[in-house]
Amino acid sequence: MKFKVYRYNPETDKAPYMQDYDLDIEAGDKMLLDAIVLLKEQDDSLSMRKSCREGVCGSDAMNINGRNGLACVTPLVSLQEPVTLRPLPGLPVIRDLVVDMTQFFKQYHSVKPYLINPEHPPETERLQSPEQREHLNGLYECILCGCCTTACPSFWWNPDKFVGPSGLLQAYRFIADSRDLATTERLDDLEDPYRLFRCHTIMNCVDVCPKELNPTAAIGHIKDLMVKRMV
Amino acid sequence: MVNRVVVGAHYGLRDWLVQRLTAGIMALYSVSFAVCLLLQTRGGYEGWAGLFSGTVSRSFALLFLLSLFYHAWFGVRDIVMDYVKLDGVRLLIHVLVILALLLYAIWSVQILWGM
Numbered sequence: 001m002k003f004k005v006y007r008y009n010p011e012t013d014k015a016p017y018m019q020d021y022d023l024d025i026e027a028g029d030k031m032l033l034d035a036i037v038l039l040k041e042q043d044d045s046l047s048m049r050k051s052c053r054e055g056v057c058g059s060d061a062m063n064i065n066g067r068n069g070l071a072c073v074t075p076l077v078s079l080q081e082p083v084t085l086r087p088l089p090g091l092p093v094i095r096d097l098v099v100d101m102t103q104f105f106k107q108y109h110s111v112k113p114y115l116i117n118p119e120h121p122p123e124t125e126r127l128q129s130p131e132q133r134e135h136l137n138g139l140y141e142c143i144l145c146g147c148c149t150t151a152c153p154s155f156w157w158n159p160d161k162f163v164g165p166s167g168l169l170q171a172y173r174f175i176a177d178s179r180d181l182a183t184t185e186r187l188d189d190l191e192d193p194y195r196l197f198r199c200h201t202i203m204n205c206v207d208v209c210p211k212e213l214n215p216t217a218a219i220g221h222i223k224d225l226m227v228k229r230m231v
Numbered sequence: 232m233v234n235r236v237v238v239g240a241h242y243g244l245r246d247w248l249v250q251r252l253t254a255g256i257m258a259l260y261s262v263s264f265a266v267c268l269l270l271q272t273r274g275g276y277e278g279w280a281g282l283f284s285g286t287v288s289r290s291f292a293l294l295f296l297l298s299l300f301y302h303a304w305f306g307v308r309d310i311v312m313d314y315v316k317l318d319g320v321r322l323l324i325h326v327l328v329i330l331a332l333l334l335y336a337i338w339s340v341q342i343l344w345g346m
Contacts, residue, residue: 157313160236188241193312197243200309226244 001025002082003039005046008093016093020082027076032083033060036071047096055210058145061088062097068147068208088150090159103159104146104166111163111171111189116182132178139173139218141211142166148205148215154198161194165205165215168196172218175225187226196222250305253298260295289343296339300332 001023008016021039033053040046048071049059055073063086064074071085091099117126149155149164163171171190174180190196196219205215267288271278283289307328315321 154313161238189239191241191244192238193240193243193246194238197247198309198313223244223247227248230244 001027001035001076003035004082004084005039005096006086006093007046007096009045009095010093018084025076030076031072032064032074032076032079033072035076035083036060036085047094047098049098056143058143058210061145061147061150061210063087063089068151070145070147070210073210088146090150090152090156091146099146099150101146104149104164105144107149107159107163107167108144108170110195111167111174112182112186113167113170113174115174115177115180116185117179118181126179128178135176135178136173138213139169139176142169142173142213143211145210147208147210148213151204151208152199153202153204154200158194158198162198163190163195165199165219168199168222169213169215169218172222175222183225184229187222187229190222191226246305250302253302256298257295257302260291260298263291264295283343293339293343297336300336304328304332 003021003023004018005021006016007013007019021042023035023038023042025035025038031053033050036046036048037050040048048062050072051057051059053060053072055070058070060071061068062071064071065079065084068088076083085097087093087097087099091101091103094100144166146166148169149166152162152165154162155164168190171186175183175186180186199216199219201216201219203216206213206217209215264282267282271282273281283292308325311321311324311328315324
């Protein structure tokens, strides 16, 4: 199989370049990550992130043939040759396929992604009815791989101000949680022309999410709640 | 002045809502205007001017144009917010766009009621 991989080592390279690789591999039921690991055996200067190799940790998010995704859950047979691998767009490149996700996590932390409940904690767990728990489905599964946020042009233009689809999905995850009591503060924090309203519903996020989540719908629910409290 | 990333202007919802409302008005007018145009039997200037002769059709046309200008303001402002990074230049462009749109609105009234 033929591969074209983005290479950049800021210590030795003046500019990034694309390197061609030819790999003797039978696609079969193998995933792209298997091929990248073999590429790294061939050329150990190639840098990338990986960990769980089963779509749970989100480390190996990258731009595969122009589309963000996780290498470990992308079947080789689904890819057109030459397979072009680039780092996630819109974030600074540390080296090759490794990007600096500081800005991504800054936005994630800005939505206070934890339960806020000033009431005295009960003796046992804070209970939820099955219906209340149901609201968290499609929200809690996010693995923070960054595929959606780095596919969003609004994040490319304003990474320091727009929360991004992943952060907004997480914001709604806590707004939707019956045990969280900070809905008003969370809505106040997001009512901003940049933080929330840079989303113009182009749905790149939905298109690329490897967990098949829908950040656009979550953003829509946040807007609905804002309208509800205004009228 | 210190250089900080500042957010929290606490507006956006109303603009977003009004943008949807104005889009709805424009869609409604576009369809009804197309229907009127198809049903129009008189040709030439007479026919065209006839479409804007009644107070109702003029008012509806003005509502459409005002919606268009208001909608355009949000769209252009969003583009400027994305691409113009210098605050002073951005503010200047915002002011110029508002003035241009206000002039268009005045001009629209003049055209519609001067026909």
